Amino acid sequence: MFTFFKQKASNLYPGYFALVMATGALSIGTYLLGMVLIAKLLFWINVAAYLSLWLLNMIRLFSYFPGMAADLTSHTIGPGFFTWVAGTSMFGCQLIIVTNHYQMATYLWGLAILLWLVIMYTFFSAVTIRQDKPAIAEGINGAWLIVAVATHSISILGTLLSPHIERGQGVVLFSTLCMYFLGCMLYLNIITLIFYRFMFVKLEHSALTPPYWINMGAVAITTLAGSSLILHAAEWPLLVEITPFLKGFTLFFWIMGTWWIPLMLILMIWRHLYHRYPMTYDPQFWGMAFPLAMYTTSTYQLSKALRVPFLTVIPRFMIYIALAAWIFIFFGMLHHMLFKKHGDGSSASITM
Incomplete structure (x- = not known):
């Protein structure tokens, strides 16, 4: 049994925790x-996934x-x-x-x-000082934005915990506010490079x-992090003061995310239908399931934060798209794990 787990761990894709993110x-959505x-079923699946991934890592x-x-x-x-x-x-x-x-x-x-x-300071220090840096076409991809996702996820969890902290509530909310703005900075910096790569480098x-x-x-x-801060604004005077700014800034990012969806769908059609690129299981597909689920959840919370109930129309149909994507990828993962033959030529960096 240990040999089996050791074999799976040897080439484990580092981004596999995207499965936990998506689930x-x-x-939550x-x-x-x-x-x-369904939410509780997904919770127990996530318990198993989270513990298994920690064991393998x-x-x-x-x-x-x-x-x-x-x-x-x-x-x-x-x-x-x-x-x-x-x-x-x-x-x-989720807990x-x-x-x-x-x-x-x-x-x-x-x-x-x-x-x-x-991870933040190891990774950024290493890629900054290394001598053999790749060209932007090879070095940058959408996974870089998980830097911002990770930063905002800490902000959201801290904000949710803040009402249940007896001492230092202001310190916690100050730290979550700082992480929110830091994540915004990281996103804007990285997406500029990705947009340049899309528009001016052959793809x-x-x-x-x-x-x-x-x-x-x-x-x-980002939308969910901002919405969470707005919904908890009454717990700290500074949040009350800057709530109008937070509302505008959060809406700005939600609009940006909404703009990306049609473009990504068009590019998927171009890749898989026009060029007939096979849609076989790859753990990187969890990087697609997570955005769909997060957009659903964040839009619902944004509608509460901005008090615009008509926005709830979007998550009420998006949830089924997110569920369908998750089910498709989850069963693809199970099939891959159960029936993939060892040594079939698959990339070692993406196997589990």
Whole structure:
């Protein structure tokens, strides 16, 4: 049994915690929309996924450390490690909203902050000082935006925890506000490079991988982080003072995320129908499931934060699209795990 897990861990895709991110966001969205049974089923699936991924990553850390270190310092693979942060935070949010467990969520928030510090400064230091840097066409992809997603996920979890903190509530909300603005800065910087790569560098259809959906998903979670702060504004005077700014800034990011959806759909059609690129399972597809689920959840919360109930029309039909995408990818993952033959030529960096 240990040999089996060790084999799976040896080439584990660093961004696999996107599975936890997608499942957590979808569970929260279904819960908010009254689909409680589905939300709780997704919660238990996420418990199994979160613990399994930690087990596999700990095996890889202690048994294959050089490979993991090389991945963490890679321009193309390294950003995937930020799913560890976002997955941990989203699981914590899921614990609060779906099961009302605050104590474990508090521990997960602390773990997410620690992971954020280690991964953030290891990755950015390594890619800054390395000598053999790739060209922008090879070095930048949608996965880089998980840096912003991870930052905003910590903001959201801290904001949800703030009403249940007896001492230092103002400090917690100040830190979540800072993480919100930091995530906004990171998104705007990185999306500028990605937009330049889209518009002015040749883009092969094979290079249009599912993580590019995080172009939309990153602003969806930005919307959720801003909406959470607005909904908790009464807990801290400074938030009350800047609420008008937060409302405008959050709406700005939601509009940006909405703009991305038709473009990403068109590019998917161009890749898979026009160029007939096979749609076989790849763990990177969780980078598409997460944005769809997060857009659904964030739009619902934005409608409450801005007091515009007509916006709830969007999540009430988007939830079914997000569910369909999650089910399709989940069963693709199960088929891949159960029936994939060892040594079939698949890329080692994306196997599980």
